[in-house]
Amino acid sequence: MSAKKQSGHGGERANAGRKAVYNETTKAIRVPESQVDFIKNWLLDNLKTNHLSDATPTLKAIAVQANPLKTYRIPLATERVAAGFPSPAQDHVEHALDLNEYLIRNESATFIVKANSLSMLGAGIDIDDPLVVDRSLQAKAGDIVIAMIDNEFTVKRLMIDQNFEPPKVWLKAENPDYDNIYIEEGQELLIWGVVTFNLKPMR
Secondary structure (H helix, E strand, O other): OOOOOOOOOOOOOOOOOOOOOOOOOOOOOOOHHHHHHHHHHHHHHHHHHHHHHOOOOOEEEOOOOOOOOOOOOEEOOOOOOOOOOOOOHHHOEEEEEHHHHHHOOOHHEEEEOOOOOOHHHHHOOOOOOOEEOOOOOOOOOOEEEEEEEEEEOEEEEEEEEEEOOEEEEEEEOOOOOOOOOEOOOOEEEEEEEEEEOOOOOOO
């Protein structure tokens, strides 16, 4: 016959154990093993982002992944098209382009973000335009970026003025109706990702 050891540690205590965050039951889900790291990182990024501010987000980010089982080989003309009548030679297409490979450089770091202002209208970005954003790219001067300042996201062109020491970083609006953003002392600037494509429909 065994007896439980009495001590100041161990044993069941009222309200012991990990506390529930959402005060509701949990449910296990199954995901492909190859996607576990991507999903965990995506969830962590979004949890951090959602806890940064209680304000309505100005940008909507959607994870996007290429589907290797669905490949569309789009005919690619070898000649450039002039702003006139096409050349008859372009009827003979020998190359094909997979849009997954063309649009997505780093699958696990690529997101679709929809803009929510007209501040970049001069760069061809309108409200609700779907922007392809690569978070793995190192932003450089002149890039259009998704930036976060004071817990708010914005789409702007990254400018770096080398005439200062250290170089002065600011964000340029491509619309005269909107102000540029200059980083003040005490403000924190985070470059969330680099915009690589604007998937604007033409009709």
